[in-house]
Amino acid sequence: MLQVERISDTLWEIPRDCEKGMRVPARIYATEKLIQEMDETVYEQITNVATLPGISQYALCMPDGHSGYGFPIGGVAAMDVEQGGVISPGGIGFDINCGMRLVITNLVEREVKPRIKELTNSLFKEVPAGVGSAGILKLTREEFRRVIEEGARWCVANGYGCEEDLALTEEQGCIDGADALKVSERAIDRGLNQIGTLGSGNHYLEVQVARKENVFDQELAHAFGITAPDQVVVMFHCGSRGFGHQVATDYLQIFLRVMENKYRIKILDRELACAPFNSPEGQNYFAAMKCGINMSFANRQVILHHIRKVFSTIFQRSAEDLGLRMVYDVAHNTAKLERHRVGNQERMLLVHRKGATRAFAPGMAGVPEQYKQLGQPVIIGGSMETGSYLLVGVPSGAQSFFSTAHGSGRTMSRTKARKLWRGQKLQHDLEQRGIYVRSTSWAGLAEEAGSAYKDIDEVIHAAETAGLCKRVARFSPIGNIKG
DNA sequence: ATGTCC
Numbered sequence A: 001m002l003q004v005e006r007i008s009d010t011l012w013e014i015p016r017d018c019e020k021g022m023r024v025p026a027r028i029y030a031t032e033k034l035i036q037e038m039d040e041t042v043y044e045q046i047t048n049v050a051t052l053p054g055i056s057q058y059a060l061c062m063p064d065g066h067s068g069y070g071f072p073i074g075g076v077a078a079m080d081v082e083q084g085g086v087i088s089p090g091g092i093g094f095d096i097n098c099g100m101r102l103v104i105t106n107l108v109e110r111e112v113k114p115r116i117k118e119l120t121n122s123l124f125k126e127v128p129a130g131v132g133s134a135g136i137l138k139l140t141r142e143e144f145r146r147v148i149e150e151g152a153r154w155c156v157a158n159g160y161g162c163e164e165d166l167a168l169t170e171e172q173g174c175i176d177g178a179d180a181l182k183v184s185e186r187a188i189d190r191g192l193n194q195i196g197t198l199g200s201g202n203h204y205l206e207v208q209v210a211r212k213e214n215v216f217d218q219e220l221a222h223a224f225g226i227t228a229p230d231q232v233v234v235m236f237h238c239g240s241r242g243f244g245h246q247v248a249t250d251y252l253q254i255f256l257r258v259m260e261n262k263y264r265i266k267i268l269d270r271e272l273a274c275a276p277f278n279s280p281e282g283q284n285y286f287a288a289m290k291c292g293i294n295m296s297f298a299n300r301q302v303i304l305h306h307i308r309k310v311f312s313t314i315f316q317r318s319a320e321d322l323g324l325r326m327v328y329d330v331a332h333n334t335a336k337l338e339r340h341r342v343g344n345q346e347r348m349l350l351v352h353r354k355g356a357t358r359a360f361a362p363g364m365a366g367v368p369e370q371y372k373q374l375g376q377p378v379i380i381g382g383s384m385e386t387g388s389y390l391l392v393g394v395p396s397g398a399q400s401f402f403s404t405a406h407g408s409g410r411t412m413s414r415t416k417a418r419k420l421w422r423g424q425k426l427q428h429d430l431e432q433r434g435i436y437v438r439s440t441s442w443a444g445l446a447e448e449a450g451s452a453y454k455d456i457d458e459v460i461h462a463a464e465t466a467g468l469c470k471r472v473a474r475f476s477p478i479g480n481i482k483g
Numbered sequence B: 001a002t003g004t005c006c
Helices: A032-036 A040-049 A109-126 A141-150 A152-157 A163-167 A185-191 A218-223 A241-258 A280-315 A395-400 A414-420 A423-432 A442-447 A456-465
Strands: A005-008 A011-014 A026-029 A055-066 A073-080 A099-108 A204-210 A231-238 A325-331 A333-342 A345-354 A377-380 A388-392 A436-439 A470-482
Touching (some): A011 A040, A026 A040, A032 A456, A040 A055, A040 A073, A055 A333, A055 A456, A099 A109, A099 A377, A109 A204, A109 A231, A109 A280, A109 A470, A141 A185, A152 A163, A163 A325, A185 A241, A218 A470, A231 A280, A280 A325, A280 A333, A325 A377, A388 A456, A414 A442, A456 A470
Parallel strands (some): A026 A055, A436 A470
Antiparallel strands (some): A005 A011, A011 A026, A073 A345, A099 A231, A333 A345, A377 A388, A388 A470
16 A cells, blocks of 8 residues: 655655655645545556656646556656656657647627527537547648648648637647658558547537636636636647557557667556657657647647637628637647756756646746736636636646646546446436537447546646646536537 | 557
């Protein structure tokens, strides 16, 4: 049994155990309630992460943490690349650059509610969802290679969106250093027709309302475009689909081959396969993973284009007229090179965030110009039954390399959820509660039942109390489409 | 998460 010490109301520590090979202590952000319902394997996994070469300060887990492949989902680990720090696909996730995008409208609930079924049905029709779904875009392999090197910038150059969309996307929609030559042909095959598709599992698109009582910081909300009581917004969650999955799979295999024999890295859990960041294999994965990041930004950019078209058709006004503007697009499955203060030194760290969101403080490089003095917006998707949040980064986020939670976090396996609920009944019950849901799969819908997730309000309370971020507004769902 | 096992 692992020793977990309470540091504060929202912070818990597994002390460094040299016999286990821990290089740093492990820390979990959670309230007592969240710690009690935390998956036992999270402790084991975060302890294993603490043994990885080059890890700086702490192996961290966010309040929405749960068991994942190698790293827990909710895991944050910063590797010092000048001190043998590694890069690990398990610390990024199979769904590279899975993330959230938030879009405002100038419509209010009373204008949208009467047409929510029509709107949701139309979104369901126009945004391909489900396992193996294919998009409208027909790209050649050469075009796709450009997409994965240019990201959302390619989309805007080809008529899917505007310059402002790019300014309001993490990395401005295109991360530097993506190299399509580092990506397998199989990955390209899988991604080729997946631009502009939602996917399955917990990927969804939701029409939400910002109720007056759920705006916590008027000034910040206003600056982010939440200005009217009961304003309607659109939030969606998706990633790099089969493409990112294949990139992760390819490099996991490569890393497993070289990790022990070539680099003498001994890891207890094969799922933590890794390679030194400064090695040919590490650098190749980094450049390929960046293609996954760009594919995902492009995916969300094309989906936004579909959303604008649907709203425009339903409400018979142009997207500009309807004020369909982006608040932000955040990644929550990445590893990025960032400068952070460690003790009294600035270090170059490869920050793995797996099911964890970057939350940069006011003034930091990387925060969009128009939000520079406010801090980086953070978009947190809850379950379809509960609600979602808009947060902002704060200076005290330095303790977690400026990272916070990414969502509710599951408390129950998909298998168990499927046994407990029926998708059809769930859809009916949700409709009674004013949430119109469409899904490609009844089983998939049951898996996403709100009760299979942690309490989003508790997760956000933990993150805010711990000083990882600040609440701006909470959104309530009225329409949802999922794969 | 994922053409949910090449």
